Amino acid sequence: MNDLKGAIKQANKIVFLTGAGVSVPSGIPDYRSKNGLYAGMESPEYMLSHTCLTREPDKFYQFVKENMYYPDAEPNTIHTKMAEISQQKDVTIITQNIDGLHEKAGTKKVINFHGSLYHCYCQKCQMSISAETYLQSNIHEDCLGIIRPDVVLYEEAIQESAINQSLSAIRHADLIVIVGTSFRVSPFCNLTDYRNKTAQIFAVNKEPIFLPYSFEMIESDATKVFAEI
Structure with a gap:
């Protein structure tokens, strides 16, 4: 010390x-400890993968919204x-x-x-989107593109x-x-x-x-x- x-x-x-x-x-929470994010989950790596975002964007969004964001954390x-x-x-x-x-x-x-959960963008028009807006919907109302957080997913x-x-x-x-x-x-x-x-x-x-x-x-x-x- x-x-x-x-x-x-x-x-x-x-x-x-x-x-x-x-x-x-x-x-x-961390990811892989006994009480971490992945505890008890069957395929957490898939849920946070580029494949999931592309093939099942709503499933990806639901997982991220419910498990990754802690806006009240200090x-x-x-x-x-x-x-x-x-x-x-x-x-x-x-x-x-x-x-x-x-x-x-x-x-x-x-x-x-x-990357950061608090930098989000529309994959269609590339416009920056606030995390607050993303947490309301993963659809960009201006162009109907899919919004994603600017984080590195599995396979990226x-x-x-x-x-x-x-x-x-x-x-x-x-x-x-x-x-x-x-x-x-x-x-x-x-x-x-x-x-x-x-x-x-x-x-x-x-x-x-x-x-x-x-x-x-x-x-x-x-x-x-x-x-x-």
């Missing part, structure tokens, strides 16, 4: 790599402390999360690696801009902190392969993670860790 505090104090450019565990304390200690650090340091957050809570907490440089590629921005941030960081993720989902978990080899790396997670290079593991609840930073 003291090492992490010292590293943050000394660092010039910090990258936080965040996963589902960061948003669980805000009431948003940033927790992890989000707010990262935002505070970003006011004093050059901080980039690269997140797997699609809930917009890092932005809601006030961090300016956020790369939504898998990560946006090139997200990859390029992430790689640039990773290469220039002198401190990388992995938080609330098992760090096993590719290509997100491969980003640190492109780090500056002199960068310090810490991981904060309830379960230990394993990396093929030297790093400091803080096996603890991230909310407690960031409350003390």
Whole structure:
């Protein structure tokens, strides 16, 4: 803990790599844990796939509307402390999360690696649509096209801009902190392969993670860790 505090104090450019565990304390379930979104579901990957969106758009919409949106969720200690650090340091957050809570907490440089539920658009005319409108209907009243959230579904590629921005941030960081993720989902978990080899790396997670290079593991609840930073 003291090492992490010292590293943050000394660092010039910090990258936080965040996963589902960061948003669980805000009431948003993760995906694969015992009480996660996928628990008890027969084919959750299909429900969040490009195929489902294309073949059964109403089924896709119903699943996303009922299971993915938590508009009343508020940033927790992890989000707010990262935002505070970003006011004093050059901080980039690269997140797997699609809930917009890092932005809601006030961090300016956020790369939504898998997109955001709060950016929606019409697939027919490409017009941007608010999430509030999408939650009322998945049909765009102007052109009758199907609206979708701008998130990366199964069978879809990560946006090139997200990859390029992430790689640039990773290469220039002198401190990388992995938080609330098992760090096993590719290509997100491969980003640190492109780090500056002199960068310090810490991981904060309830379960230990394993990396093929030297790093400091803080096996603890991230909310407690960031409350003390």
